[in-house]
Amino acid sequence: MRKGFGSIVLDVAFRHLAPFMILxxxxxxxxxxxxPGGGFQAGAMLGLALCLxxxxxxxxxxxxxxxxxxxxxxxxxxxxxxxVGIGLAAFVWSxxxxxxxxLPIAAIPAEARALGILGIESGVTLGVMGVIFVIFDLLTxxxxxxx
Amino acid sequence: MELVQPAFLLVxxxxxxxxxxxxxxxxxxxxFAAFSFCSALLFTLMDAVDVGFTEAIVGAxxxxxxIAVLYRVKRRSSA
Numbered sequence: 001m002r003k004g005f006g007s008i009v010l011d012v013a014f015r016h017l018a019p020f021m022i023l024x025x026x027x028x029x030x031x032x033x034x035x036p037g038g039g040f041q042a043g044a045m046l047g048l049a050l051c052l053x054x055x056x057x058x059x060x061x062x063x064x065x066x067x068x069x070x071x072x073x074x075x076x077x078x079x080x081x082x083x084v085g086i087g088l089a090a091f092v093w094s095x096x097x098x099x100x101x102x103l104p105i106a107a108i109p110a111e112a113r114a115l116g117i118l119g120i121e122s123g124v125t126l127g128v129m130g131v132i133f134v135i136f137d138l139l140t141x142x143x144x145x146x147x
Numbered sequence: 148m149e150l151v152q153p154a155f156l157l158v159x160x161x162x163x164x165x166x167x168x169x170x171x172x173x174x175x176x177x178x179f180a181a182f183s184f185c186s187a188l189l190f191t192l193m194d195a196v197d198v199g200f201t202e203a204i205v206g207a208x209x210x211x212x213x214i215a216v217l218y219r220v221k222r223r224s225s226a
Contacts, residue, residue, distance in 0.1 A: 036200045037197075041204050044208055
């Protein structure tokens, strides 16, 4: 998998598909309150878009666009950290774990709750995206190529 | 219209049997993708759009992973 697809049809098609997948993933994330979707789906779609980018480019020494292995791991951990951080932040204002209503980020508790859920979902998105990309990167790595 | 769901279930059954019995693992992966797609359509038909959406995305992701694994192992199973 050092080279990408190598076929001009697949390259051109996926080059145009990847940005729309990323845009749709962000839509699924922020529209998760009102329709089907949410953090996990958006994260899986973002991860798949990044895998497509990797498939088009191949494992070159310097990929022009996309994530590396380390960046994927860091993003996954940052996602988990955002989730736990927002959950624990409610303790400071004497709420329960993941009790967003007490957070002083909005005037009324309902709005704080909505914003808190959006923050949690962003964390989930980052985590799922990073993990899917890291799994794909490990599976397509050549033998003898270190982590 | 009421025959749509049994038709999808039949397609799922055939796809699952082929995926279990075929020697060529690439065929098994493609049949599994067809199984997953039919299952997403069935969830959507049963008004569980959220579940169907998740199934479609997870089906795409697992298909990608299986094909990436096929790059590592021998394509034909010996059994």
